[in-house]
Amino acid sequence: MLATAWPTPAAxxxxxxxxxxxxxxxxxxxxxxxxSEQNGPWLVLATTFRGDGARDDARQLVQELRSRFRxxxxxxxxxxxxxxxxxxxxxxxxxxxxxxxxxxxxQIVEVAVMVGDFASCDDARGQKALARxxxxxxxxxxxxxxxxxxxxxxxxMVGLDKQAAxxxxxxxxxxxxxxxxxxxxxxxxxxxFVIEMNSDVDHSLLDCPGRYxxxxxxxxxxxxxxxxxxxxxxxxxxxxRLIQAAENAHRLTEALRRQGWQAWEFHDRESSxxxxxxxxxxxxxxxxxxxxxxxxxVRIATALGPDxxxxxxxxxxxxxxxxxxxxxxxxxxxxxxxxxxRR
Numbered sequence: 001m002l003a004t005a006w007p008t009p010a011a012x013x014x015x016x017x018x019x020x021x022x023x024x025x026x027x028x029x030x031x032x033x034x035x036s037e038q039n040g041p042w043l044v045l046a047t048t049f050r051g052d053g054a055r056d057d058a059r060q061l062v063q064e065l066r067s068r069f070r071x072x073x074x075x076x077x078x079x080x081x082x083x084x085x086x087x088x089x090x091x092x093x094x095x096x097x098x099x100x101x102x103x104x105x106x107q108i109v110e111v112a113v114m115v116g117d118f119a120s121c122d123d124a125r126g127q128k129a130l131a132r133x134x135x136x137x138x139x140x141x142x143x144x145x146x147x148x149x150x151x152x153x154x155x156x157m158v159g160l161d162k163q164a165a166x167x168x169x170x171x172x173x174x175x176x177x178x179x180x181x182x183x184x185x186x187x188x189x190x191x192x193f194v195i196e197m198n199s200d201v202d203h204s205l206l207d208c209p210g211r212y213x214x215x216x217x218x219x220x221x222x223x224x225x226x227x228x229x230x231x232x233x234x235x236x237x238x239x240x241r242l243i244q245a246a247e248n249a250h251r252l253t254e255a256l257r258r259q260g261w262q263a264w265e266f267h268d269r270e271s272s273x274x275x276x277x278x279x280x281x282x283x284x285x286x287x288x289x290x291x292x293x294x295x296x297x298v299r300i301a302t303a304l305g306p307d308x309x310x311x312x313x314x315x316x317x318x319x320x321x322x323x324x325x326x327x328x329x330x331x332x333x334x335x336x337x338x339x340x341x342r343r
Contacts, residue, residue: 033062035074035114038280040177041184042123043116044130046073046169047141050110058111060140069136071115071129076178080108114175121174134170141168183334184211190336197267203253205266208335210278213264214300216330217252217274219245245272248324255322261304266336275333276300282332301330 032055035043046065049057058075065073090098115133118126176185190206198204205213220241249265249272256263256276264275277300283291302308304326310317319326 029063030059031063032059032075033066033073035076035116035177035179037177037179039072039074040116040118041180042118042121042126042174042176043074043114044118044126044133044172045175046113046115046133046172048110048112050108054109054111057140058113061113061138064138064140065113065115065136068138071133072117073113073115076112076114078110078112080110116177118174121176126174130172130174133172135167136169137167138169190338194268195338201250201265201267203257203264205264205273205275205335206338208264208275208278210280211335212277212279212282212332213275213335214277214279214297214304214330215273215275215327215333216256216300216304217249217324217326218271219248219273220271242267242270242272248272249274252321252324252326255324259321276304276330278335279332297332305330 047061049055055077062073062075065071092098115129118129120126195206198206246265246267249267252274253263253265256274261276262278266273266275277296279294279296282294282297284294285291304319306319306328307315307317316328318328
């Protein structure tokens with residue numbers, strides 16, 4: 001089996017209602033619905049097909065899951081090359097590394113069928129969908145329709161007759177989107193106090209729908225404070241500085257919004273920051289295979305960064321908006337996550 005940021009809304013939905021609430025459009029019989037970075041970030045791996053016929057079997061299943069069962073299903077293809085020499089363990093008598101070959105020298109294509117778009121492994125919607133998928137009996141997995149080797153092996157192993165106790169997808173399980181980088185799933189979650197600090201903010205960074213935003217201003221509290229102990233003069237001073245930092249961040253956010261920027265503010269124990277933009281990715285792949293910074297990232301950095309002409313002349317002059325100084329260098333950041341259950 002194949003191991004291991006957002007559903008495309010139907011036309012006219014406005015992007016905020018589940019696609020399953022609307023009448024399903026006709027499915028393209030040739031569409032594979034390939035998985036992308038915008039899907040997930042967690043999905044249900046329904047099953048995997050391998051070898052000859054894998055693409056056809058996966059296409060039939062993904063289309064049935066979409067049209068008959070109204071599930072957002074995708075395919076993900078991966079190739080494995082077991083040809084050529086491989087470095088073995090140990091050394092030859094002459095000191096050269098051992099070279100080995102696979103017993104079955106071949107190239108294999110596997111196509112996984114996934115169902116998604118869930119926020120986490122413990123997402124209630126995802127767990128409900130997983131239970132439902134395990135019980136499904138798709139026509140594409142019945143009789144002799146499957147042509148791939150994985151399908152044939154699977155049919156012999158579990159039995160696909162209607163009297164079988166378990167459905168053909170009973171081994172489905174949750175996986176993270178394999179196209180997303182590992183760091184996406186390792187972002188630290190926020191503690192309750194920081195969540196409370198941002199709970200009444202009109203344009204909180206926690207409400208940013210994108211995976212990334214661009215930090216354009218930072219206001220520090222010069223050391224921060226512990227909310228559980230504000231008894232000393234030092235703590236009172238630190239709290240005062242944090243309050244001033246938060247007020248500056250709020251003023252700047254409102255000023256940027258008035259200028260047409262999608263601005264967000266965020267406050268923690270040590271500082272307040274202002275971010276601009278909502279990005280699903282930081283780089284865009286070009287036709288030649290190279291990757292370039294996202295155009296919106298470039299636009300934000302150019303418009304809100306230091307004056308480029310003065311910077312080229314050796315003078316760093318950060319931008320000011322309504323008298324508030326911005327950072328010298330706008331930087332993309334991960335949008336902070338709320339703990340599971342608070343989203």
